[in-house]
Amino acid sequence: MQYTFSDKIATLQPSAIREILKFTADPQVIPFAAGNPAPEAFPTALVGEITSEIFAERPIAALQYSITEGYPQLRTMLKDMLKSRYHAGRDSDELIIVSGAQQGVELATKVLCNEGDTVICEKPSFIGSLNSFKSYNTHLVGIELQDDGIDLTALEDALKANKNVRFIYLIPNFQNPSGKTMSLEKRKAAYALAKRYGTMILEDNPYGDLRFEGEDIPSIKSFDEDGIVIYLGSFSKVLSPGLRVGYVCAPGPIVQKMVVAKQASDVHTGILSQMICAEFLTRVDYNAHIAHLQQIYRKKCALMLGGMDAGFGGKVDYTRPQGGLFLWCTLPKGSDMMGFCTEAVHRKVAVVPGSAFMTSDKDETTSFRMNFSTPTDEQIEKGVDILSKLIRERF
Amino acid sequence: MQYTFSDKIATLQPSAIREILKFTADPQVIPFAAGNPAPEAFPTALVGEITSEIFAERPIAALQYSITEGYPQLRTMLKDMLKSRYHAGRDSDELIIVSGAQQGVELATKVLCNEGDTVICEKPSFIGSLNSFKSYNTHLVGIELQDDGIDLTALEDALKANKNVRFIYLIPNFQNPSGKTMSLEKRKAAYALAKRYGTMILEDNPYGDLRFEGEDIPSIKSFDEDGIVIYLGSFSKVLSPGLRVGYVCAPGPIVQKMVVAKQASDVHTGILSQMICAEFLTRVDYNAHIAHLQQIYRKKCALMLGGMDAGFGGKVDYTRPQGGLFLWCTLPKGSDMMGFCTEAVHRKVAVVPGSAFMTSDKDETTSFRMNFSTPTDEQIEKGVDILSKLIRERF
Numbered sequence: 001m002q003y004t005f006s007d008k009i010a011t012l013q014p015s016a017i018r019e020i021l022k023f024t025a026d027p028q029v030i031p032f033a034a035g036n037p038a039p040e041a042f043p044t045a046l047v048g049e050i051t052s053e054i055f056a057e058r059p060i061a062a063l064q065y066s067i068t069e070g071y072p073q074l075r076t077m078l079k080d081m082l083k084s085r086y087h088a089g090r091d092s093d094e095l096i097i098v099s100g101a102q103q104g105v106e107l108a109t110k111v112l113c114n115e116g117d118t119v120i121c122e123k124p125s126f127i128g129s130l131n132s133f134k135s136y137n138t139h140l141v142g143i144e145l146q147d148d149g150i151d152l153t154a155l156e157d158a159l160k161a162n163k164n165v166r167f168i169y170l171i172p173n174f175q176n177p178s179g180k181t182m183s184l185e186k187r188k189a190a191y192a193l194a195k196r197y198g199t200m201i202l203e204d205n206p207y208g209d210l211r212f213e214g215e216d217i218p219s220i221k222s223f224d225e226d227g228i229v230i231y232l233g234s235f236s237k238v239l240s241p242g243l244r245v246g247y248v249c250a251p252g253p254i255v256q257k258m259v260v261a262k263q264a265s266d267v268h269t270g271i272l273s274q275m276i277c278a279e280f281l282t283r284v285d286y287n288a289h290i291a292h293l294q295q296i297y298r299k300k301c302a303l304m305l306g307g308m309d310a311g312f313g314g315k316v317d318y319t320r321p322q323g324g325l326f327l328w329c330t331l332p333k334g335s336d337m338m339g340f341c342t343e344a345v346h347r348k349v350a351v352v353p354g355s356a357f358m359t360s361d362k363d364e365t366t367s368f369r370m371n372f373s374t375p376t377d378e379q380i381e382k383g384v385d386i387l388s389k390l391i392r393e394r395f
Numbered sequence: 396m397q398y399t400f401s402d403k404i405a406t407l408q409p410s411a412i413r414e415i416l417k418f419t420a421d422p423q424v425i426p427f428a429a430g431n432p433a434p435e436a437f438p439t440a441l442v443g444e445i446t447s448e449i450f451a452e453r454p455i456a457a458l459q460y461s462i463t464e465g466y467p468q469l470r471t472m473l474k475d476m477l478k479s480r481y482h483a484g485r486d487s488d489e490l491i492i493v494s495g496a497q498q499g500v501e502l503a504t505k506v507l508c509n510e511g512d513t514v515i516c517e518k519p520s521f522i523g524s525l526n527s528f529k530s531y532n533t534h535l536v537g538i539e540l541q542d543d544g545i546d547l548t549a550l551e552d553a554l555k556a557n558k559n560v561r562f563i564y565l566i567p568n569f570q571n572p573s574g575k576t577m578s579l580e581k582r583k584a585a586y587a588l589a590k591r592y593g594t595m596i597l598e599d600n601p602y603g604d605l606r607f608e609g610e611d612i613p614s615i616k617s618f619d620e621d622g623i624v625i626y627l628g629s630f631s632k633v634l635s636p637g638l639r640v641g642y643v644c645a646p647g648p649i650v651q652k653m654v655v656a657k658q659a660s661d662v663h664t665g666i667l668s669q670m671i672c673a674e675f676l677t678r679v680d681y682n683a684h685i686a687h688l689q690q691i692y693r694k695k696c697a698l699m700l701g702g703m704d705a706g707f708g709g710k711v712d713y714t715r716p717q718g719g720l721f722l723w724c725t726l727p728k729g730s731d732m733m734g735f736c737t738e739a740v741h742r743k744v745a746v747v748p749g750s751a752f753m754t755s756d757k758d759e760t761t762s763f764r765m766n767f768s769t770p771t772d773e774q775i776e777k778g779v780d781i782l783s784k785l786i787r788e789r790f
């Protein structure tokens with residue numbers, strides 16, 4: 001049989017990251033292309049203990065159907081935590097548990113966008129979210145990301161030029177892929193622009209707690225007196241990505257429609273996973289836990305940057321992130337970036353070509369993404385050496 | 396702010412079942428409206444033991460990111476099991492793990508259907524799937540379900556009358572909500588019709604192993620020499636619905652597009668849940684396990700039917716299912732079914748109005764769905780007594 005597919009899916013390519021992740025199943029390849037938390041960041045003993053107790057005390061609840069909105073105890077904890085810790089979430093907001101923040105992106109798109117509606121995002125931006133937007137046939141407009149966040153002039157131009165802008169997608173903290181952080185001034189200005197032009201902001205904050213340098217900057221959601229911000233949080237980077245638990249805090253009517261859409265999508269997020277997250281928040285000293293994670297990533301990032309400072313010979317630009325898991329390297333103008341990445345993987349170092357993070361195939365870039373959380377320290381040193389040698393040969 | 400939603404979601408109502416499930420949080424209400432496995436059907440001790448060992452031996456694997464296709468060991472086991480046990484799955488088929496069979500329904504719709512394309516289904520059919528189809532703005536055509544399966548004449552008429560029929564959605568075993576089973580002849584005939592008219596079949600089989608009477612009938616997928624059947628299986632009814640693990644066995648190109656769509660949806664299904672399912676299949680005596688489940692549901696179904704036979708006074712028609720979790724009652728023609736269901740819930744017995752399972756709001760029905768797996772034996776007896784009294788009063 002000759003199979004035909006829906007227009008929205010037919011043109012969607014498999015995520016380059018996922019494809020490269022498969023490639024990195026080869027243990028010989030140094031995984032600078034991934035985005036996995038460091039193995040030593042997982043509180044395995046605590047989670048093991050929690051899980052044993054769940055099965056000793058509440059096994060039926062852990063295996064039975066649950067409600068679409070999410071495990072009630074976890075929802076309450078997260079609402080409280082958002083308020084007390086991040087000053088985010090008003091009385092008019094609600095919270096739904098989702099199967100990773102990725103599902104929050106998909107549900108926001110499905111609930112808000114007709115085919116052809118516009119979504120504005122940073123350029124570059126997270127490939128998983130770009131694919132969600134594309135998978136609903138939205139019109140994607142990428143706005144240049146500057147060192148302190150999105151280009152506000154270009155953002156306002158885009159808001160003027162496009163009629164049905166349903167939301168602006170932003171990753172303000174240690175952005176994936178660039179590692180850049182949006183300044184407080186720009187967060188406020190972007191919020192004011194969204195309000196003025198009657199659109200919403202989809203604020204994706206998976207890395208916010210992983211700041212290993214500088215001072216925390218308030219989330220855009222914390223300014224949201226007008227009910228225009230959909231905030232996405234996640235357990236993937238602070239506890240475990242494999243459990244697939246994230247959450248959306250958004251105005252009540254938005255969350256209610258997300259519940260309807262999620263019923264038709266996966267009914268509810270795995271309840272054992274949700275119970276593990278709730279118990280984790282109850283038992284852990286959260287400040288001490290994230291201080292431990294920050295220490296791991298501060299060290300790994302410094303190790304990678306140190307090697308690059310010494311070996312890249314000033315021929316490649318790169319960001320110096322204050323947190324998160326990624327940094328963004330830019331080869332000299334006019335370079336063959338794809339050729340560089342291909343040669344790197346032949347030499348057993350995988351990085352992600354920057355083109356994966358562009359909004360359109362026509363966008364040219366000489367950048368690529370590096371990740372410092374997945375590789376071991378030895379792999380960081382060895383991988384940076386291999387890349388340094390390749391740079392010296394080519395530039 | 397005045398929120399507006401996408402056309403596809405704006406008109407979608409919250410699932411009546413889910414809404415009633417919330418209502419049944421009241422422990423005073425007898426839950427004939429739910430669809431939960433019986434608590435005694437969960438192998439809690441085994442799952443607890445498996446989970447402890449996973450955290451003792453492979454904690455990082457259980458918490459880290461995994462691949463979209465699913466846990467490789469589980470995929471291999473399921474492919475083998477489908478072949479050896481159900482004679483389903485050819486070399487040209489692939490298998491993807493999904494977050495419950497509900498996600499399989501959603502992915503099939505997203506991957507295959509443009510807005511306005513036609514999906515044909517049984518009438519009545521499973522509300523969660525109907526909502527998935529509607530959430531992509533498909534054109535839904537419901538075909539009368541007879542005692543031995545879909546009306547073939549009406550099916551062929553619909554295949555002739557509608558141009559872009561992307562698939563026929565069927566639940567051949569102990570259908571939800573009707574409890575009816577499709578005969579072998581009709582399975583073969585429906586397959587032949589799909590082949591003749593160049594469309595696919597989406598075969599949903601969550602209850603197949605729960606046959607407590609009569610002989611197994613081969614799945615439609617087992618005839619699939621032409622690569623036109625997408626088969627959905629699930630751990631929800633044989634192990635645990637809370638883990639959210641199902642699977643899709645379908646021709647390679649279909650599964651490949653589902654992988655792309657799933658990447659943009661929830662990245663992958665919770666890996667701890669998948670590891671639990673794989674270990675469960677490895678360790679359990681599967682035949683003994685499902686014999687145990689069959690025994691539980693055979694007894695519960697007989698208890699409910701016995702009470703109905705004695706108390707309903709021949710005034711209400713109902714199915715006598717050979718397996719699964721549901722039976723379908725039909726009040727006399729012209730009855731006020733909604734009024735009946737409302738009065739029942741006032742008297743603390745929740746059933747699901749049949750209108751929830753229709754393809755269109757305009758379809759009239761005097762039927763409602765009853766579930767015998769969720770209530771205790773005492774609740775079955777008491778609830779059927781309450782309904783019997785109500786029937787005697789009204790008819």
